[in-house]
Amino acid sequence: MPELPEVETIVTDLQRILPGMIFKGLEWEHENTVKGALCGEVGLKKKRVTAIKRRGKFINVFFEGEYVMTIHLRMSGRLIFSGLDDEKLRFERTRIDFDKGSLRFCDIRKFGRVWINKLENYEQVTGIKNLGIEPLQKDFTHERFIKIFARKKGNVKRLLLDQSLIAGIGNIYADEACFYSGIRPDCMIEKLSRKKLEELFEGVVKALKQGVKNRGTSISDFVDAYGKNGKNQELLYVYGRGGKPCLNCKTTLQRTVVAGRGTVMCPSCQK
DNA sequence: CGTCGCTCCTGGATGC
């Protein structure tokens, strides 16, 4: 599923593709997919793309005239740049046409969303304003991390997945970060020492940076804006490996449910 | 306000 590294990969691709292109039109088949199009699409006509930026797992495409198109891929969304005359892709639900090509939003489960808003209120409307800190920015430090979790209680996994605390972590990278730091995803965060919290911080950063470096994890649905797979699935220690031997100690990896999510951990390496 | 459980979805895996 698309998490921070996958979204970052797509945004990096789109930054090479879209700037300067002129918006032509938007078509969608599922009524819940597009929000705010009534006012937005009219305003967007003939506007040029000025920038593309990621915030958490959201993709923001900025246009002239102070419009922003926000896209969230949720579970199974793909965003693939194609020719205007290319045939419809499998599970293509929405197409965003520009003068020099067409961005196809393919989404098996139809959970993905597109919003069109004026710059002044897009953060409010999309929920972006509720997001926590960006974990790959310089201000994400040990100190900030410990401060964020200082008065929080509950299992580590639920808190890592809470987008209002840290923006962009999903199921894959939460499990990998816990493995890197030697912490069980179901352990209570209030019981962790300062040293273990620092290791968890390092684990989060390491997992996300590695994901970005390898252009995302293509386990089920993810491809980049050119339709190509990432490479990070070859480097996962726990996610998707339940029942297989731990790559560190050969203990059989345990699959459980934590915070309502499928969770894999090494009972020997993670305490 | 924090937390929980439910909901949205459907292809692929599994079971009989």
Place this chain on the structure above:
DNA sequence: TGCATCCAGGAGCGAC
């Protein structure tokens, strides 16, 4: 082989 059932899960929402 074929049909029915289960499962995956990000995030928003209502309930408490």
